[in-house]
Amino acid sequence: MAKHRIAYLPGDGIGRDVMDAAKIVLDKMNLDAEYIHEDVGWEFWKSEGNALPERTLELLRNTDCCLFGAITSKPKEDADKELNPELKGKGYVYYSPILKLRQEFDLHTNIRPCKAYKGNPLNYRDDIDLVVFRENTEGLYSGVEYYPLPDELMTVLSKHPRMKRFTIIPLEDIALSCRIITRNGARTIIRQAFEYARKFGSKSVTLVEKPNVLRETSGLMLHEARNIASEYPGIELQEANIDAMCMWLVKNPQDFDVLVCSNLFGDIISDLCAQLVGGLGFASSANIGDKYAIFEPTHGSAPKYAGQYKVNPLAMFLTVKLMLDYLGESELSGRLEGSVARVIREGKVRTYDIGGNASTLEVAEEVARNLDI
Ligand code: IPM
Numbered sequence: 529m530a531k532h533r534i535a536y537l538p539g540d541g542i543g544r545d546v547m548d549a550a551k552i553v554l555d556k557m558n559l560d561a562e563y564i565h566e567d568v569g570w571e572f573w574k575s576e577g578n579a580l581p582e583r584t585l586e587l588l589r590n591t592d593c594c595l596f597g598a599i600t601s602k603p604k605e606d607a608d609k610e611l612n613p614e615l616k617g618k619g620y621v622y623y624s625p626i627l628k629l630r631q632e633f634d635l636h637t638n639i640r641p642c643k644a645y646k647g648n649p650l651n652y653r654d655d656i657d658l659v660v661f662r663e664n665t666e667g668l669y670s671g672v673e674y675y676p677l678p679d680e681l682m683t684v685l686s687k688h689p690r691m692k693r694f695t696i697i698p699l700e701d702i703a704l705s706c707r708i709i710t711r712n713g714a715r716t717i718i719r720q721a722f723e724y725a726r727k728f729g730s731k732s733v734t735l736v737e738k739p740n741v742l743r744e745t746s747g748l749m750l751h752e753a754r755n756i757a758s759e760y761p762g763i764e765l766q767e768a769n770i771d772a773m774c775m776w777l778v779k780n781p782q783d784f785d786v787l788v789c790s791n792l793f794g795d796i797i798s799d800l801c802a803q804l805v806g807g808l809g810f811a812s813s814a815n816i817g818d819k820y821a822i823f824e825p826t827h828g829s830a831p832k833y834a835g836q837y838k839v840n841p842l843a844m845f846l847t848v849k850l851m852l853d854y855l856g857e858s859e860l861s862g863r864l865e866g867s868v869a870r871v872i873r874e875g876k877v878r879t880y881d882i883g884g885n886a887s888t889l890e891v892a893e894e895v896a897r898n899l900d901i
């Protein structure tokens with residue numbers, strides 16, 4: 529029996545392209561693993577009314593971790609339109625599988641490293657090396673949303689002094705998304721960020737929130753961050769507002785080490801950080817829980833490039849690196865990152881986004897070849 533059982537879910541669009549590329553690299557490394565494919569994605573929403581079938585959840589429950597390609601997520605109305613006509617009107621509701629997976633397996637910590645590899649012409653600066661810790665299961669992604677606003681909820685909310693001006697608006701003209709932050713959720717992500725900072729010798733952890741406006745939810749994050757920071761005397765807690773942080777990241781990105789944020793702020797800022805080091809073609813990501821983990825590049829499914837083997841697979845290889853770290857395969861992880869860094873530095877084989885004309889699979893072959901150097 530193989531040492532590791534890995535669920536292998538390409539998902540939608542270019543997810544397949546980059547997962548095929550990953551397989552070339554994994555095979556070359558001879559990782560002692562079994563890769564098990566299962567269904568997930570838009571196709572299964574359309575045909576079954578469920579983008580994440582039970583059989584896929586079952587597979588994940590019986591594997592060590594999952595490597596995930598990409599997923600197409602569309603707003604509600606567009607999703608309803610594409611559902612198989614026989615299933616329409618039967619109460620099927622589209623919900624992004626990756627969001628469901630993060631919650632179902634309590635993958636509370638999303639880690640998104642952004643490192644400027646030497647020789648990458650797309651680097652905004654060459655001295656950027658930061659990592660975003662994004663809370664991954666709550667906040668504005670809790671999924672607790674209403675439209676129209678239920679009457680009983682309005683009754684409760686109308687007790688809040690600031691709600692007054694909304695009480696005169698018809699319920700069908702109000703939509704509500706709840707930003708739920710729990711103390712435990714806040715503590716977990718902040719502690720993970722500090723532990724990481726300690727492990728890798730980072731000097732600071734920056735909490736990116738907005739407590740001057742979101743007084744309760746961001747306020748709770750800030751309160752917990754200050755408490756936890758006191759346990760890590762060598763690591764400075766910096767406090768930044770999300771808006772100012774977008775400015776600072778463009779102005780002085782080299783000053784930052786570890787960023788920690790609630791879910792939506794982490795989502796937004798991790799795309800910004802990705803662009804500082806070459807764009808989504810370089811942005812890896814890990815969803816980590818206490819018992820399970822899913823590794824997926826930050827990029828989406830880019831349907832217009834699907835099946836063309838044109839997109840940059842380096843984000844996926846760096847994601848595989850995160851998976852190898854999780855599996856305790858540190859030697860292979862180091863070799864893979866070394867190879868990716870070398871291929872970037874040499875610049876001989878590059879996809880279109882870096883000004884080259886190599887295919888996704890040619891880059892995979894080049895990274896595979898460089899593993900032994
Ligand atoms: C990400 C993506 C997802 C998110 C989408 C696809 C639902 O943007 O992983 O950053 O919003 O979390």
Ligand code: MG
Pocket residue numbers: 795796799
């Ligand atoms: Mg995102």
